[in-house]
Amino acid sequence: MNGVLAGDRGGVTVEAAVAVCGLVFVLALGLAAVMAVVGQVQCTDAAREAARLVARGDDSRAERVVGEIGPRGARWVIRREGDTAWVEVTITRLGVELGARAYAVLEPGVADG
Known part of the structure; x- marks a missing residue:
């Protein structure tokens, strides 16, 4: 065993460890991306449903719906401007x-009163 390849002992183990670390990193990055997409979809659904309820004049129910449909820890703003209303739902995930x-x-009845 004192030949040319005697200094390569453990090389495969190191390469496997580096490969496993890389794989774990890629999987974690993929999971973070999926969680970001899920959070974005939840924000979109909550904002859309709340805007529909605000348009009908049901602001208290809109706030409850955002709390139920939106992602945990979401912040929301409900505003009326003239005959329109908008709802913005935001959240911070992983910075x-x-x-x-x-x-x-x-x-019509909501816009007038």
């Missing part, structure tokens, strides 16, 4: 700001 905004035209 990235995710959010969605939905607009709706107020129903």
Whole structure:
């Protein structure tokens, strides 16, 4: 065993360890991306549904819906401007700001009063 390849002992183990670390990193990055997409979809769904309820004049129910449909820890803003309303739902995940905004035209009885 004192030949030319005697210094390569354990080389395969090191290469396997590096490969496994790389694989774990790629899997963690993929999982973070999937979680970001899920959070974005939840923000979009919550904003859309809340805007629809605000357009009907049901602001309290809209806030409850955002709390139920939106991602945990989400922040939301409900605003009315003239005969339109918009709802913005945002959340911070892994240092990235995710959010969605939905607009709706107020129903005639709601816009007048």
